[in-house]
Amino acid sequence: MQLLMKFSTLLIVFFFIGTVSAQSTPSASQPDRIEQLQQQVADAKSSADNAWMLVSSALVLMMTGPGLALFYGGLVRQKNVLSTMMHSFAMMAIITVLWGLFSFSLCFASGNSFIGGLSHVFLRGVGAQPEAAYSASIPLQTFMIYQLMFAIITPALISGAFAERMKFSAMAVFMVLWSLIVYAPMAHMVWGKGGLLNSNLGGRFPTLDFAGGTVVHITSGVSALVCALYLGKRIGYPKEPTPPHSVVISFIGACLLWVGWFGFNAGSALSAGSLATSAFVATHFAAAAAAIGWAGAEWLHNGKPSALGAISGCVAGLVAITPASGYVGPMSALLIGLVAGVVCFAMVTRVKARLGYDDSLDAFGVHGVGGTIGALLTGVFASKLINPVFKDERGTVLGSGMIDGNFLQIFNQLVGVVVAVVLAVIGTLAILKLVDLLIGLRVPAEQEIEGLDINQHGEEGYNWEGSAP
Amino acid sequence: MTKLEAIIQPTKYEAVKDALLEIGVEGMTVLEVRGHGRQKGHTEFYRGREYSVDVLPKVKIETVLPDRMVSKAIEAITNAARTGKIGDGKIFLTRVDDAIRIRNDERGESAL
Numbered sequence: 001m002q003l004l005m006k007f008s009t010l011l012i013v014f015f016f017i018g019t020v021s022a023q024s025t026p027s028a029s030q031p032d033r034i035e036q037l038q039q040q041v042a043d044a045k046s047s048a049d050n051a052w053m054l055v056s057s058a059l060v061l062m063m064t065g066p067g068l069a070l071f072y073g074g075l076v077r078q079k080n081v082l083s084t085m086m087h088s089f090a091m092m093a094i095i096t097v098l099w100g101l102f103s104f105s106l107c108f109a110s111g112n113s114f115i116g117g118l119s120h121v122f123l124r125g126v127g128a129q130p131e132a133a134y135s136a137s138i139p140l141q142t143f144m145i146y147q148l149m150f151a152i153i154t155p156a157l158i159s160g161a162f163a164e165r166m167k168f169s170a171m172a173v174f175m176v177l178w179s180l181i182v183y184a185p186m187a188h189m190v191w192g193k194g195g196l197l198n199s200n201l202g203g204r205f206p207t208l209d210f211a212g213g214t215v216v217h218i219t220s221g222v223s224a225l226v227c228a229l230y231l232g233k234r235i236g237y238p239k240e241p242t243p244p245h246s247v248v249i250s251f252i253g254a255c256l257l258w259v260g261w262f263g264f265n266a267g268s269a270l271s272a273g274s275l276a277t278s279a280f281v282a283t284h285f286a287a288a289a290a291a292i293g294w295a296g297a298e299w300l301h302n303g304k305p306s307a308l309g310a311i312s313g314c315v316a317g318l319v320a321i322t323p324a325s326g327y328v329g330p331m332s333a334l335l336i337g338l339v340a341g342v343v344c345f346a347m348v349t350r351v352k353a354r355l356g357y358d359d360s361l362d363a364f365g366v367h368g369v370g371g372t373i374g375a376l377l378t379g380v381f382a383s384k385l386i387n388p389v390f391k392d393e394r395g396t397v398l399g400s401g402m403i404d405g406n407f408l409q410i411f412n413q414l415v416g417v418v419v420a421v422v423l424a425v426i427g428t429l430a431i432l433k434l435v436d437l438l439i440g441l442r443v444p445a446e447q448e449i450e451g452l453d454i455n456q457h458g459e460e461g462y463n464w465e466g467s468a469p
Numbered sequence: 470m471t472k473l474e475a476i477i478q479p480t481k482y483e484a485v486k487d488a489l490l491e492i493g494v495e496g497m498t499v500l501e502v503r504g505h506g507r508q509k510g511h512t513e514f515y516r517g518r519e520y521s522v523d524v525l526p527k528v529k530i531e532t533v534l535p536d537r538m539v540s541k542a543i544e545a546i547t548n549a550a551r552t553g554k555i556g557d558g559k560i561f562l563t564r565v566d567d568a569i570r571i572r573n574d575e576r577g578e579s580a581l
Contacts, residue, residue, distance in 0.1 A: 241520035243513065302514050349517025362516070 042137070046130075049137040052272035053146055059263025060149035064088050064156050067260050070253030071315070072160055075308075075361050078245040079451025080164045081461040087159035090172060095152045098179055103151060104144050106184040108134070113196040113204065116188045133193050133201060135270040146267060147187070154183055154216045160361030161224030162231050162441075164242075165448050168456045170441045174431055182223065182427035186215045186420055197416050199389055207416030208382050208389065208400065208409065210279065211268035213323025213375045214420040221368020222424040224359060230432045231441055233358035235448050247308050254311035258287050261318045265325035278386055279325040283318065286325075286337030290317020293341025301349070309345065312366065316344035319370035324378040327389070327400055332381035339377065340370050375417050379410030470565040470578060471539050473546075475530045476504065477558040481550040482528045488545040489532065496581065497532040508556035527558065533565050535578045 069088040076084045095103075105120035120126055128139040135143055155175040162171070189195040190209050197214075199206035209215060234242070244250055266280035294313025295305035320340030321333055328336065348365035359365060382401030384390070390398040390406075399406035435441060442448075447455040454460065477485055482499070489497065503524040510523040534542055543560060551557055570580040 238518070241515055241518065243515045243520075298514075302517070302519075304514070306514060308515075345517075352516075353518065 046137045048272045049135070049270070050139065050142055052276065053138050053142045053267060053270065056263035056267025057142070057146045057149050059260045060146070060153065060267065061092070063257050063260035063264060064149070064153045065092050067253050067256035068153065068156055070249050071257060071311075072163065072250075072253070072361050074246040074248065074250030074253060075244045076163050077242055077451070078461060079453055081245065081453065082459055083168065083452035083456050084159065084163050086168065086457065087163070087171060088156040090168075091152050091156040091175060094172060094176060095155065095179055096148060098176060099144075099148045099151055103179055103184050104147065106180065107151070107187040108144075108147065108192050110193050111188065113194055114189060115185050116192050137271060143270070146270075147191075150212055150216060150264075151179060151183060151187070154212075154220050155179055157216070157220040157363055157367055158224045158227060160363030161228040161359045163360040164452065165231060165234050165442050167439070167441060167443050168452075170435050170439055173439065174435050174441075177431045177435070178223065178428065181431060182219055182423055183215070186219050186423055189419065190215050190416065197412075197419065205412050205415040206390070207375070207412055208327055208378050209323040209375065209416060210326035210378075211265045211322045213319070213371045213378070214416045217319050217322060217367040217371025218375065218417060218420040219424045221364045221366070221371055222421050223428040224363030225357070225368060226425055226428040227432065228357050228359040228364065230429070230436075233356075234360065235445060237358045238353070238356070244308065251307060251311055254315055258314055258318065261287070261322075265322060269326060275326055275387060278329075281330050282325045282328055282333035283321050285330045285333040286317040286321035286340070287314045288317070289334040289337030290314055290320065290341035290344075293317070293338040294345045295341075297342050297345045312348070312362070313341040313345065316340045316366050316370045319367050320374035320377070322371070323374045324381060327378060327382035327387050329381075329383060329386055332377075332383075332403075336374060336377050336381065340373050343373060344370050372417055375413050376410060379413035382406075382409065470533055470568060470581065471536055472531065472533045472563045472565050473539065473542055474561045474563075475546050475550070475558065476502070476527050476560075477530065477546070477550045478552070478556060479526055479528045481552075481558075482530075484549040485530060485546055488549040489530075489542060492541050492545050493538070494532055494534065494542060497530050500529045500531070502527050502529045506556070506559065525556075533568055533581055535581060 065088055069085040072088065073081045073085045100123055102121055104123065104126070105118055106116045109116040109119040111117035123144065126140050126144050128141065130136050130138055131140045131143065134140070155178055158178070159166075159171065189197045189203070190207060191198060193201055195201065195203050197203045197205050197207040197209075199208050207214060236242070261283055262280050265283040266276045269276035269279055291310050291314035294316060295310040298309040299305040317337035317340050320336050324333070324336055344366050347369045348362045352359060352362070352365055378401065380402040382389075382404070384397050384400045384404050387400070388397040389400055392398055401409050432441065443452065443455065475485065479501075486497070486499075504527050505523060505525055508525065510521055510525055512519050512521050530546075532542070539562065546560060567576060568578075568580040569576055
């Protein structure tokens, strides 16, 4: 009994000491805890933004492969399908290497108004730390990989103009030079720190180009026209009709482009918030309206709406909404899409035939013209209610486009368009001349007739006979 | 021995094949071909330009028969394939010099 009493007392004493000890740890001060919480909130936002940006990067890559590869591949004759798809695929490989070595730096490092510097060559300084000028919530490395996917698809778009007649080696050399001479300066001017046309970072002629109407579509579209004129028409054009060998394949490609474009436009918000949603919605509405516009125009003109017309229309709408996507509302997006669908239809059916140039896959008709329509209409429909991009020194929000009462923005847009056109024309002509002198651009006539899959790649796209020799 | 080449509408293939089997024809070769007689093709659109597709899909059935079976075969084919409209097709007859069975070197009508 005595032992039990002593033991119980000891237990009670230990228990008491234990509870007092627990309460004697001092609690963290209020400011420290607030800072901790703020950091956790910022980390959560970063995670959300980064997740969306990585998905967007994947979506944009998908636009090139297999989106564009299939879209263009289906439009050519069977004997050239692999050659056409290789134009896109080669970009996925070659531009990636170039980007890592030099071109990311040339586009996005600090330099002058026209081109970036060399501080990020070999991706030095491109890591987990955000670069506040571009996006404060995602690693610079995420920004880099996202932008790479744009740098990949832009030259791939040009291949539509010289499909079925360009040497693979010449194309590869041309694309490397084009990326450095045309794409890098344009990307820097519109999106890079200190760029002449940068609307976010105080450019001299702020051009509103959310996701690349000028940088991607006008440059590639106009360059495509230059290529088409320089290389000349395919043998048999326009007398021999060259219908697509597989509209089914083009259809699949176009739908992949539509879905991938959400990464292209909504991802250009560089964050996962409401601006991304707004751009996503505008993108989708424009695609839909443009498909209806082109198919409708075709129905009236030819009596039947073709599948090829409908998918071409949707691509035209997506091109046109690209510069506008983060600045306009859904109703404006419908209008922009409708205009692009109808105008691009007229462009590739009436105007192209009348002028007689052979832009095999309508890279200029859809991307060059669609991009220009979009860039100019951005100056009309950009709204500060969607995206308050212009502010004065006191921080008051200024009007964005014509519907806000800003009648001057359309002139800035025009500057952006003109810069893109001039750069594309001069740069492309110079590069074509150089490559033609060094290795020649076009395959000889017999190879063009035989089909590029066999003589450029030693393969056939389809082996329907199975194992028969 | 006579070779019959019958060019018919693709939709009539099953009916013609069954009719030939019914009269005792044991072998035939079937090809998917394109062609036209007096039947016009159709027009398609590509990028706003209209172009005509002159040749249409057809099915060609080739079979080599003993001479005594030829008129029965012609009757079977025409009854199965005729619709009365332009595009029904044609049958051509040619003389065959010999036939050889690869499996056992049999020659002549017994090889058919």
